[in-house]
Amino acid sequence: AGGQYAEAWQNSLPGLRAAYSGFEVPPAVWMGLVPIGEGPDPQSGLWEFAHLMTGEPAARGEDGKLVLTEQTGIVLVLIAGGTFSMGAPETKGDVRTLHDVDLSPYWLSKYEMTQGQWQRLTGRNPSCYGPGLKWDSQWLASGDEASLLRPVEQVSWWDCETWLPRCGLSLPSEAQWECGVRGNTQTWFWCGDKGTSLQGNANVSDAYA
Numbered sequence: 001a002g003g004q005y006a007e008a009w010q011n012s013l014p015g016l017r018a019a020y021s022g023f024e025v026p027p028a029v030w031m032g033l034v035p036i037g038e039g040p041d042p043q044s045g046l047w048e049f050a051h052l053m054t055g056e057p058a059a060r061g062e063d064g065k066l067v068l069t070e071q072t073g074i075v076l077v078l079i080a081g082g083t084f085s086m087g088a089p090e091t092k093g094d095v096r097t098l099h100d101v102d103l104s105p106y107w108l109s110k111y112e113m114t115q116g117q118w119q120r121l122t123g124r125n126p127s128c129y130g131p132g133l134k135w136d137s138q139w140l141a142s143g144d145e146a147s148l149l150r151p152v153e154q155v156s157w158w159d160c161e162t163w164l165p166r167c168g169l170s171l172p173s174e175a176q177w178e179c180g181v182r183g184n185t186q187t188w189f190w191c192g193d194k195g196t197s198l199q200g201n202a203n204v205s206d207a208y209a
Contacts, residue, residue, distance in 0.1 A: 005034040005052075015039055016047060020080055023105045032168050033076065033107075036060060041077075048110065049076045053167040054117040070116045070148040074169075076107040077180075084179050085186065101175045108172055108180040116148030118155065122163050126154040 009025075012035040016025065019040065033049040034057055040047045042064035050057030055073030058066045066075060087098035119125040127133065131146050160171050172180070187193045191201040198204055 006030070008034050011035075011038065012047070016078075019045075019047060020078065020105055023080075036066070036075065044077070046080075047078045049078065049107065050074075051076055051167070051169070054113075054121055066110075068111075068149060070114075072114075072116075072149075074113065074117055075110040077110050079103075079106055079108050079176070079180055081105040081179075084182065084184070086175055086178055101179070103175060103179055106172075106176055108176060112151035114149050115152045118152040118163075119148065121167055125152070126159075127152055128154055 009030055013025070016035075017023070032052055034052060036048045036050055036058055037060045048058075048066075051074035053073070056069075056071045058068060058072050058075050061067045081103035083100050083102050085098045086101045115125050115127050115130050125148070127150070129146065130150055131148060133146070157171075164170055182190050185191075187197075189195075189197055191197045
């Protein structure tokens, strides 16, 4: 398996260097991550990596989308960094308080951490809603069954600070989180300036509610 992952890195390095000018992947990273596919995600244009300590590498389907299972590990997206305008609307008026922030390239998880990933990392699943636990099919309009692919819950900041460093991960900084979420947009929300733009883009009130 080590040879297979080393080959994947060697095949990906030219494209990575072209996409992220001046960025060199630290040798230690090679031990824990492996590029997914032979190029960037076709939708975002960003390179994605499988975190091997938390599960199996995700596979990319024929449509370009990742195929996820209960055994899939964390998917990390390499963000180019650079300078971006960080800030939030004022509580009064229509003025945004913005300031420029410089970020080096960094990795950000593409999805919420799953129950399966947390269980493989810590040996336990603290979630309330999962396999063998409380689950109401009405929580999902599709009626899907509970699985370890659901996001882990009942995890505190202290839990994350204890366990994530053990596999070379950490919580993102506020600037890293906002840069990743904003995706170069300049509107109040990533999807628009009005609160109504969140409809269909954010789970502010799901079908169950």
